Amino acid sequence: MQLCLLMLAIPISSTYAVDSKKGLGVYYIHGQPDGSATNVSNMPTATDSGSTVDVTDTSIDNVNEKKVSSDPQTKKERKLKKTSSSIENTESNSSGKTSGLQSVKNGLRKLIAPQSNENYRKVQLNELSNFNYNGDFVKELPSITPRTKTAARSKASSLKNVVRPYQTAQLSFFDAISLAVQRHPSITQSIASLASQNASIDVAKAGYYPQISGGVRTGSLTNSNTTTTAGRGQQLYSIDATQMIYDFGKVKSSVNVQEAKLLAAQANVLVNVDDIAVQVASSIVNIKRYQEICRIAQEQIDGIGRISEIANLRAKAGISSQADPVQAQSYLEAARSNLIAQQTQLRVYQERLRTLLGMDVVNNSWEIPESLVQSSEIYSDPEFNKIPRMMEAKAQVDVASYQKKQVQLSKYPTLNLTGSLSQAINGINQNNSKDDGFYSSVMLQATSNFYQGGATAAQTKAASYAEEAAKSQVNSVYLDVLNQIRATRENVENKQRQMQVLIAQQATTVRTKELYQEQYKLGTRTVVDLLNAEQAIHSANQQIESIRYDIYDNLVQYIAATGKTRDVYKLNNLSIQGVEIQP
Template identity: 35%
Template sequence: MPAGLLPMASAVQLAVQQHPSITDAVATLAQQTAGVDYAKAGYYPQIRAGMGTGTSNSSSTGGGSLLANISASQMLYDFGKVDSQVGRSQALVRRQQAMVIKQIDVISRSTAEAVLMVHRYQALTDTARTQVDAVDKVLELAELRANAGLSTKADPIQARARAQGARAHLGQMSSELAQWRQKLRTFVGEAGARRVSVLPGLEDDALWMSGTPDFQLLPDVLMVQAERQAAKAQLVSTRASKWPTITLDAAGNKALKGVNPNTYERRGMYHSLQINLSVPLYQGGAADAQINAAAAEEVATRERIETALLQAGDQSRAWKELALGGQARLADVEHRKQSILSVRDLYREQYQLGTRSILDLLNAEQEIHQADSDAQGLMHDLWQYRLEYLAATGRLREFFGLNNKIIQGMELLP
């Protein structure tokens, strides 16, 4: 990073590495990933061990006993119950991955917008400072002519009033710049105090619109697609719940004290091995209700995918048209600015010759400042439109060089 300069890409890369909302999303992703392992545990044996004590009224047990017991259960076949739960957990992981990507895009866009606004008010502050210098020169010229008796005392008064107005405008622009610097600092820390620069890509008329956007890779679309996969898995799971589950169960216990109640032997041992089948016979319609709900959710997610694609296409086209319109207007503003500069120089010569009033010269300086401010505002609006287009097409990460980087412990793949 150049000393004293904060490029937009560097600001974005710094912000995504430290913003707490991304940290939160990544931590939630770790939680969802652990849920996959939890679901996969259904494939493996479940082993339990424990101890118990009790008494029996049977005369053969001879009173109380202390038992150590162990049991194991292995699912043999469940008609897809565990498979569907694993699939649902994996879909939720993919959804959270898309959420992390979306949060990275949100912070990238917000940081880039803050950099762009700081850059805007840097330019407007410089323009306001240039206006102050220009009006001061007119004031100096007016005072020289008034002192020499070549013009009235009203000329310096009018010029001084304009100079005060120009300084007030400079103070306003400086205040706006300070406010946006503070907002930028919330993303990048003390680096936000540096002078900023925009990416060359925002100034390039072709780079920002190159290629065909793939809306299928947008985070919102990826999230809804993952939700649909989760809904499908939930539908399979609810349907499978109406079918039996077959397990292999083993159990054993040993009396550490007293008589084993299963064998009626003092300090006796007992064990069993069984294949069990269990199926719910009646649940009051709960299973059917869950199936209907899961089926409706799967249909709803399918429609949400279409909605997300339509919204993405509409937003990208809107920002693209705004950018093209701003680009066309920018040339007209630059032409107007050059014309006013020529008029200002002519008015200065005519004022020195006494054939032009001080108001004409001051108004020309004001027109130059207004044209310069309009050009800066329109240029930054154009850059803002291009930035929004990149966000709407899901290309912010590519544009700011975040792909294939480790973002807070998560590798960001294209």
């Protein structure tokens, strides 16, 4: 219980807090001294952290000032106060000038370089899922007996009745998933790649801004003729500036490529979030599975132990054979071995969950939420455009398409406005043939690649094949998802039918055990028959619980396959390591 409370007390939001100076939306909650109110504000500055409010009575100060005015020590203190106040005024003026200078620098920076867009930290699912996919390329035979909506609803209701509901006393199931996605390094890696890709957009946008270069050039190191432009000792300093005027959309195409890659990186973040979420959910389901199986294994040990005691008493009384206690002990040891095996599996999943959460969860009481069955909507048609893997594959198609267009535009000319400044020292400026001359020029320049040995045609062909490969990847992902969805549905339906058979078998084995007990007392049944009946009861119970949690695990896999992870596990509109997923 203490561990459970500790988990709930963990400030989830603190794991993804970042510096507000970087524009990442961090706020601080300040409480009033009397505890009556709180204030939410941005990160406090250096002046805010040290500011105080001094509330005093001015009349008392005046009286005290008159009393101690003759004291020389008091006069020194007044002089120090005046000096410190003047220093504070000077510092405030300098800080104001610094802030003004900083604002001017920021304004100039906007004119000469692109500004980074921090909206990449908000994953817009509407933008990522803005495509339609119907899978027309898959040719299927017409179904002979199509499933009606009524049959689907009846199957869904039967699933609800078969899977045992759990009333959750606490939302630890969702808390565990939220905690895991906030700390897992694979998500951190994908978010870092996302930030890197966002910076690549700024690199592409830099083509819209002036390009300035400069350098120094020396004359010939072997020719001593100082009358030529290549004389020894000559130095030519130059600064060149180029501004793109028109390029038929080549820079825009490059920006589109990087923006499409950004969408693919956002979809990759969703893929990693879904992967970690399904690992946590599956681990919790399996922990509950083996907790129930361990309970049944312990009940089996207790049941066989009671039979062993009866066999010992009957053997000592001479009613039954001396072999009965030995056989009962053999069954008892086998039951204990089975318990150890199930406890091992339980510990494996507990340690796996501990690795994901970063905390010990052995003593934590897990409850599977009842809403897991209803929210999965296992018999509803999935929306393929909202599945992260499909989003990522579709984004790769857009990347390939823009890259193809970029190659096609490379054969068109580019019109630039160029300017040049040059100053010759110890020689003649070759631009105006003047000794130690200064030269400046502004001109329009048009450049184009007329022939590159067939490289442009080859690049166009490669881009076309890359686009086709990306489209095929979408179809491949569609088939994988479709196969997983169909397999999950079949598993759930068959597990339900199997559970009904096992429930009937359980009732039969219980009745068989009761009959064998009476017959064993009469001496018409051996202790082995009674032990087998006891073992069959617990075996049926174990299979029922295993199938029950197989259904839960299949639902978890179905939720991940259909892209419902963020809706079911309440991850939408939640900042995950600085990235917010917005539906």
